[in-house]
Amino acid sequence: MVSMKKIVKNKAIKPKSKKIASKPKGIKKVVKKEKEKKSGKKQAPKSVSVKKLLSFLNTQYVKLHREYENYFWLSYMGDGTVTKAMNEALARRDAFRANVNLYKNVCEVYRKAKGTNKKKLASWKLFFEKFQTPAELLTLKNTIAELESKIRTFHATQKEGYTDPATGKFVEASSVKMRTIMRTNPNEALRKACFEAVEKLAYGTLEDYIAVIALRNQYARGLGFEDFYAYKISTDEGMTKAELFALFGDIYEKTKYAFADIRKMEEKMPGLRKPWNFGYMISGDFTKEEDPYFQFDDALLRWGRSFSALGIDYRGGTLTLDLLDRKGKWNNGFCHWPEIVHYKRGKRIPASSNFTCNVVFGQVGSGSQGLNTLFHEGGHAADRLNSDQSECCLNTEYPPCSTAWAETHSMFLDTLSSSIEWKTRYAKNAEGKAYPFELYERKVRKIHPLIATDLMGIIFVSDYEREIYETVDLTADKVLEIAKRMYTKYFDRSEDSLYALNIPHIYSSDSSGAYHGYGLAELSLSQWREYFYKKYGYIVDNKEVGKEMTKVWKLGSSKTFKEFVKIATGKPLTADAYIRSVTKSLSDMLLDAQRKIKIMEQVPEYTKPVKLNAKIQMVHGKKLICDSKKSFEDMVEKYGKWLRTQKER
Incomplete structure (x- = not known):
């Protein structure tokens, strides 16, 4: 077993006592030395030079971010011994972000600065404005973090399983x-x-969940917002709840006709709308039929070749991947960055990225899930690892980063692996036969009535959380009623479900009240795909597409979501492209697929060695399996051998 401290580039920092200073020592020294230098004697700190202030802010935030993220990775991968240290590191990071004296220093220097320095300080000014928090609310935030850790620990360690109906065991x-x-x-x-x-x-942490909702609302109201959802969408996207749900409401009204079509399908498929039947009866046979073309053993190499063909470059960064399911591990995929892009003496320092999923190796459908993660989380990693912004606060996954814009990249890239032109080129079975168009056509003919409901699951979670945060005197009965009612509205199944309470995102402050980001991203990526198809005719293996994506990645979080969409597509964000794509007739959908495949016949296949310009390491918990030090292909071979030992267990 290899220690995770050896796996990650930067060693975890030993936790200090949870002490939140009103003004960090470093900035006191900077201010003090600057004044002494000018006057020749000690004076009370009042101002600081732009250069030293920016240096201090970048150095401190990189350190605090790294410390927290290293603990975060260990904790979420199943090491419960570091949870206390993680929460303490989180408190130190949050204290920095909320520090009123730093904010005042930035504002003071900003007023006098000019040119490039003023632009840099504007980034920090916006950063601190988003996180200004009274001391009493920081204490409350720590309480929230501790309760969320308790919930996460329960979820990670609870006994999970089912009673076999045949044996009763x-x-x-x-x-x-x-x-x-x-x-x-x-x-x-x-x-x-x-x-x-x-x-x-869903019942396991219900009371703690209700308590954490109340605390989050208390925190948001202390900052002047009506509730936590209003706080999150304002901070993350610069939008209001009214704006968001007007947009989502319009999409719901224009696509809910599909529920009537599904009910008609049920007449020929009795029991279709039962929650435990729907997925299987719609696509279960297809999942099994497609499985030979999506073996997880092949996923890593296909991801590498596909990204190389697009020209995606991780800029010398480090990627750590933990992909298999295991007890104690967080049960949802994610991508975080322990080392963020920053500069030392004018030199750009590459970032690192950790991403994960929960593949049950050998289980039907697991290969497709793993492939989707590599494209999705690999897209997240490419976004932040390509940033060129000098101020590190613009290079993280936290505000001023837009959740919707971050998800646009990851979801855009995972749509590649689900597209028919990608499947017919990359997805091959053990005999080397490509994914057949005939299988695609049969599947599309069957699921076509459902396609219009693609966004319902995202709107469902968003609307559920909106109502949860708006409900006065929340109780267990109210939570259960809201969860069931929202499930009925957005899925129209014949049975109730508490599905909303099994969504991991709702139990973390970072991801709660942010699920709408996936929905907004669906709109923007549809608009972006339409733009690329009109401009180039194809997306898969198109280096020009990769170049355009890299161009906006370099901007980090220097623009708002709406600004980024207009820069990338040349048009303001609308739902038009999305609506066009999901309401397309069956015949048009099939003709469009055939046209895309035909175009790809003229595009040369990528046959060179995988080139991502990244140091990649495959891990399982704290165990290092292999890395790309020799070559990407060598890593793939070694990981495949290890995978087969897991399947045999």
């Missing part, structure tokens, strides 16, 4: 595995057993 299985069974297993009784088992998981 309990079968241990993760929630991830049970959901896969519901999508792929032909035994309805077994699917129902898994559904009921997952539903029970």
Whole structure:
């Protein structure tokens, strides 16, 4: 076993006592020395030079960010011993972001600065404005973090599994595995057993969840917002709830006709709308039929070749990937950056990225899930690792970074691996036969009535959280009622479900009240794809597409979501491209797919060695499996050998 301290580039910093200073020592020294230098004697600190202030801010924030993120990775990968240290590191980072004296210093120097320095200080001014927090609210935020850690620990260590309907015996299985069974297993009784088992998981932390909702609302109101959702969408996207739900409401009204079409399908497919049947009856057979073309053993190499063909360059950064499911590990994929892009004496220092998912190796459908993660989280990594911004506060995944814009890149790239032109080029079975168009056509003909509902799941979570935060005197009964009512509205199943309470995002302050980012990203990526298709005719293996994406990645978080969309596509954000794509007729959809495949026949396949300009390491918890030191292909071979040992267990 290799220590994670050896795996990550920067060693975890030993936690200090939880002390929040009103003014960091470093800035006191900077101010003091600057005044002494001018007068020749000690004076009370009042101002500081632009150069030294910017140097201090960047150095301190890089250090605090790294410290927290290293602990975060260890904790979320299943090491519960570092949770206390993680929360202490989080408190130190939050104290820096909320420091009123630093904010005043920035404002003072900003007023006098000119040119490039004024622009740099404007970034920090915006940064501190987003995080100004009274001392009593910082204490409250620490309380929230501790309660969220308690919830996460419960979820990571709880006993999960289902009662086998054939034997009556309990079968241990993760929630991830049970959901896969519901999508792929032909035994309805077994699917129902898994559904009921997952539903029970929703009750495990219900009281703590209600408590954390109240605390988050208290925190947001202390900052002048009506509730936590209003705070999050304003901070993350510069939008209001009214703006967001007017947009989502319009999409709902224009696409809900699909529910009537699904009910018609049920007339020929009895039981279709039962929650444990829907996924399997719609695509379960297709999942099994497609599985030979999406073996997880092949996912890593296909991701590398596809990104290389696009010309994606990680700029010398480090990627750490932990991809298999295991007990104690956070049950949802994510990408974080322990080392952020920053500059030392004018030299750009590359960043590092950690990303993860929960592949149940050997299970039908797991290969497709793993491939999607590599494209999605790999897209996140490419975004931040390509930033050229001199101020490190513009190079993280936190505000002023827009969640919607961050998800635009990751979701744009994961749509590549689900596109028919990518499948017919890259997805091959063990005999080397390409994914057949005939299979695609059969699948599209069956699922076409559902395509218009693609955004319903995202609007569902967003609307559920909006109402949860708006509800006065929240109780367990109210939470359960809201969850069931929202599920009925946005999925129109024949049975109730507490699905909303099994969404991992709602249990973390960073991701709660932010699920709408996926929805906004769906709109922007649809607009971006339409732009690229009109300009180039194709996207897969198109280096020009990669160049245009890299161009906006270099801007970090220096623009707002709406500004970025206009820069990238040449048009303001609308839902028009998305609506056009999901309401397309069946015949037009099939003709469009054939046209895209035809165009790809003229595009040379990428046959060179994978070139991503990254140091990649494959890990399983604290164990280092292999890395790309020799070559990407060598890493793929070694990881494949290790994977096969996991399948045999």
